[in-house]
Amino acid sequence: MRQSMQILTAADELLCHQTPETFATIAHADISWTEKLWGSLFARDGSLQVDVGLGKYHNRNVIDMFAGISRGKEQLTVRASRQLDLDPERVGVGPLDYEVLEPLRKVRFVLRENHMLPIRFDLTVTGVLPPFLERKDAQREPHGFRIQSDLLRYHQSSTVSGAVWIDGEKIEVRDEEWFGFRDHSWGVRMDVGEPAPDVFKPQRLEQDFLLTWSPMYLRRPDGSHYEIHHYHQAVDHETTYFSGFVNEADGRQVPLNGMVDELKFDPVNRRLLGGKMTFDAGWGATRTVEIEPISDTGFHLGTGLYFGFKGHRHGQWHGPQHIDGERYADVSARETVEEVHQLRDCVIRVREGEAVGYGIFESMVIGEHQRYGLTRESSFL
Numbered sequence: 001m002r003q004s005m006q007i008l009t010a011a012d013e014l015l016c017h018q019t020p021e022t023f024a025t026i027a028h029a030d031i032s033w034t035e036k037l038w039g040s041l042f043a044r045d046g047s048l049q050v051d052v053g054l055g056k057y058h059n060r061n062v063i064d065m066f067a068g069i070s071r072g073k074e075q076l077t078v079r080a081s082r083q084l085d086l087d088p089e090r091v092g093v094g095p096l097d098y099e100v101l102e103p104l105r106k107v108r109f110v111l112r113e114n115h116m117l118p119i120r121f122d123l124t125v126t127g128v129l130p131p132f133l134e135r136k137d138a139q140r141e142p143h144g145f146r147i148q149s150d151l152l153r154y155h156q157s158s159t160v161s162g163a164v165w166i167d168g169e170k171i172e173v174r175d176e177e178w179f180g181f182r183d184h185s186w187g188v189r190m191d192v193g194e195p196a197p198d199v200f201k202p203q204r205l206e207q208d209f210l211l212t213w214s215p216m217y218l219r220r221p222d223g224s225h226y227e228i229h230h231y232h233q234a235v236d237h238e239t240t241y242f243s244g245f246v247n248e249a250d251g252r253q254v255p256l257n258g259m260v261d262e263l264k265f266d267p268v269n270r271r272l273l274g275g276k277m278t279f280d281a282g283w284g285a286t287r288t289v290e291i292e293p294i295s296d297t298g299f300h301l302g303t304g305l306y307f308g309f310k311g312h313r314h315g316q317w318h319g320p321q322h323i324d325g326e327r328y329a330d331v332s333a334r335e336t337v338e339e340v341h342q343l344r345d346c347v348i349r350v351r352e353g354e355a356v357g358y359g360i361f362e363s364m365v366i367g368e369h370q371r372y373g374l375t376r377e378s379s380f381l
Contacts, residue, residue, distance in 0.1 A: 010089050024088070031059045032148075034189040034315065037098060039109060040345040040360045041123060041160045041180030046295030047071070048171065050121055050164060050180075051345055052109050053304050054091070054098055057192065057315035061085055064315065065093040066304035067111045069119055069166060072296045073332045075340075076166075077303035078116050078325040081318050094323045095120070104131050104156075107182065116325035123162040123173060125182050129217070129227055130251045131156040135243035137231075139190075143202050153185035157217040157227055179358045181215045191307060192315045206376070208367030210234040211343075212261070216289060216350045216359035225249055228289060228352070230279065232259055237369075244279060246287065257282055263363075265372050269337040270365050271298070272346050290351045291361060300331050301362070302341035309340070 007024035019027050026033060035056045042049040049070040056063045064081035080094025091098045095114040100107050105127045111120045131154045139149040159175035195201065212232045219225045230244040244256030256279040263275035274292035281287050303326070305314045312318075331340055346361045368376040 007088075026058050028188065029059060030188050031057070032188050032190070032192040032315075033057065033059050034192055035184075035186040036189070037182070037184055039125060039180060039182040040299065040347075041125065041158075041178060041182075042297065042347045042358075042360075043173075043178055044294075044358060045177075046293075046297045046347050048164065049297045049299055049345070049347055050109075050123065051299035051301070051304065052096070052111070054093065054096065055314055056084065058084070060193065060315050060317065062315050062317055063093050064305070065096045067096050067109075067119075067121075068299055068303060069164070070297045070299040070331075070345075071166070073330045074328065075300060075303065075331045076117050076119050076325070076327045078111070078114055078119065078323070079303075079305065079312075080321075080323040081316070082322070083320040086320060094321070114323065116323055117327060118167045119165065121162065121164040121173075123160055123164070125158045125160055125180060126175065127156045127158050129157045129225065129247065129249055131184075132227065132229065132245065132247040132253060134229065134231060134245075137187075137241065137243070139241060141202070143200070147188060149188060149190050151185055151187035151189055153183055155181055155183035155215050155229065157181055157215060179217070181217075181360050189314075191313070193313055194316065206367065208236050208369060208376075209364065210237075210366075210369065211362070211364040212263075213362040214291075214348075214359050216291070216348075216357065218350055218352055218355040218357035220355045225357075226355075228256075228279070228287065230256065230259055230277070246281070254281070256280060256287070263372065265363070265365055265374060267374055267378055268334050269332055270342045270363075270374070271332065271344065272348070272361055272363055274348075287352065291348045291359065293361075294347045294349050294358075296332060298344045298346035300337070300340040301343045301345065302339070303328075306343055307341050 011023040037054045039052045052067045054065045061084045063084045066079045068077035095112040097110045133154045137151040141148045160178035161175045162173045164171045215229045227247040233241040246254040258280040261277045264273040279287045343364045348359045348361045350357045350359045
């Protein structure tokens with residue numbers, strides 16, 4: 001409902017306004033403003049994984065999604081985007097819909113039958129720990145003038161139930177057999193849309209870059225459970241951003257101050273091979289976690305448009321309705337990884353002392369890293 005250049009939406013009935021504006025307006029004009037949902041949901045034996053994401057780009061009048069399956073080295077992805085204001089109340093795009101069943105505890109992702117690929121799913125994601133905030137991701141562009149990231153995110157360790165269909169075969173998904181993580185973020189986000197053609201573009205330097213992000217859920221022999229989460233970025237081997245916490249079942253967060261890793265990566269495709277991470281827990285205390293990939297399963301996020309894919313980017317305008325997708329038989333091959341990028345939701349097994357569990361490990365290792373045995377010549381995004 002339009003009134004005097006404003007728009008009233010159903011959300012305006014709720015008692016949760018924070019500015020003297022309607023919910024059709026946000027308090028930020030940056031076209032990189034994004035509100036994003038993500039989930040990485042997997043069978044605990046590593047046989048199958050569902051990745052899903054939905055992004056709302058308010059100031060671009062676009063909402064887009066991806067939904068995909070990783071099964072060993074095989075990967076299938078469906079993408080869609082649409083004009084946001086044609087249906088502003090719907091939290092969904094094309095064949096994908098998202099529903100909050102119980103705030104901060106239970107949500108539902110539904111991918112309906114579509115003409116792009118023979119995949120669909122109906123999955124309910126139930127938190128086993130409270131949702132936990134990460135440290136605010138506030139970063140500037142290299143020249144220091146523009147804020148390129150001003151983002152807040154929470155994530156939640158969860159079990160998963162429902163069903164997945166691939167090539168007409170139905171696969172039952174049970175809470176005791178599946179696990180996963182979901183997150184929700186909002187703010188100014190990096191890597192949204194193509195750079196504006198008439199703005200300053202700094203000269204691209206050859207820099208060594210490292211990114212690791214991982215939520216890890218662990219259960220002790222006595223049945224108590226907790227989570228260790230970290231997000232680390234380094235440029236030329238100097239940390240530029242770190243967020244780390246031990247997240248307890250009662251909602252408490254104990255900050256971690258830094259991390260030293262002993263990780264290994266495949267030099268051919270830069271996939272994680274495993275290793276250790278030792279966190280600085282303050283006052284001389286440390287926490288050491290051992291990780292290993294459960295299988296070859298691990299969804300490459302490039303097909304979800306992270307860092308761009310075949311000329312498409314997050315938040316890009318593709319018309320009132322758009323849908324596409326593809327199927328890869330082997331995303332571990334070097335030439336394929338160069339196309340889908342190395343950033344990947346790798347399903348991992350986790351151990352800290354006698355506590356064991358599961359996690360998702362995202363990594364991007366660009367340039368030369370002698371301690372990993374990686375050369376600049378073998379680098380790629």
